[in-house]
Amino acid sequence: MSTVMWILPVISAGIGWVTNYVAIKMLFHPRKPINLGLFTLHGVFPRRKETLARRLGVIVEKDLFTPEMIVDKLNTEDNKAKLKTAVMKRINEFVDEKAVQFGPMLQMFGGDAIIDQIRTGMEKSVDDMIPKLMEDIGSNITSISIEQIVYEKVMDFSDEKFEDLLMAVIKSELTFIEIMGAVLGFFIGLVQVAILMMQ
Template sequence: MNSYLMWLFPVISAGIGWITNYVAIKMLFHPRKPIKILFMTLHGVFPRRKKTLARRLGIIVEKDLFTPDMILDKLKTEENKEKLFKAIMVRVNEFVDEKAVQFGPMLQMFGGDAIIQQIRTGMENSVKEMVPKLLDDIGQNISSISIEQVVYEKVMDFSDAKFEDLLMSVIKQELTFIEIMGAVLGFFIGLIQVGILMLA
């Protein structure tokens, strides 16, 4: 065999390795809808198993990534308690100011600004006591929500194209690496073939 032609083996093998992996990766996502060819049905792995993947993703998110306890712990930090307290007090003060204008003459009879300040202080103390209880109530409501089901329904609402984009945004680099490794391994296999032919 012509020695120059022999050295095409690594190039051809690299091309075959790359194409094989490229096609295999494409078949993870395509065809998006089942296509029957004779006795075979072609359907992308991910579109075919979308329901299973959505359910498993929901389980993972609820158990390991976004549990109700984690959400509640985050809500109950001192920083968030202070933010909630301030947000409520803004509304309380707006309400007090509005009523102070509405009942101004009557309030003047009972101490005017002093009574208004007493009302503000009383409301402030009540809100401080209320915030932890309010967060507990929020936590109970969050616990009743099935995060698994929310994630499952959200993923199932995705079109096949959107679902592919979502997965590709996570694993695109890894899939590209697999394509390249197909070419690299193919190239080395071609070199081995050349070596065998040269020794024969």
């Protein structure tokens, strides 16, 4: 058997790998359309960026990150407690500041006792306010279009950034496709050799 027949599987593997490599590159390149007369050469993803951005926005809003999901995550007892703690911290800082500023006057009306009453009253008001505040936050969140936010964010990406984003998700799969191109090409080469040997 000639040397050419022996290297045929290797050549086929190389062709398979190069073919898949070029096809994958053409998913992203050229980033800008190139008019070749009969047709225009333009990477699949750059050409369909707007469509992909819109579809991604729909998927994120409907299946991954709905406004209702955000509201449910926020409207928990733990988050309410954290919000109350944050609000009371600011209130206490304000009360302490005014207590120093109006100390002599407050002493005339009971001093520390009146300050404690103010704190207690404010804490009760905060307890009543938190559920309403969470409800208002939820109403504002549900009015936000996550789909539009995702769409605008993706459209703001440069072509390079958009490619990096997609590659971060599918790089290993694309590498697998390249390798499989070489493997399949090699086996096709072996089949060709077997056919030639039978002649």
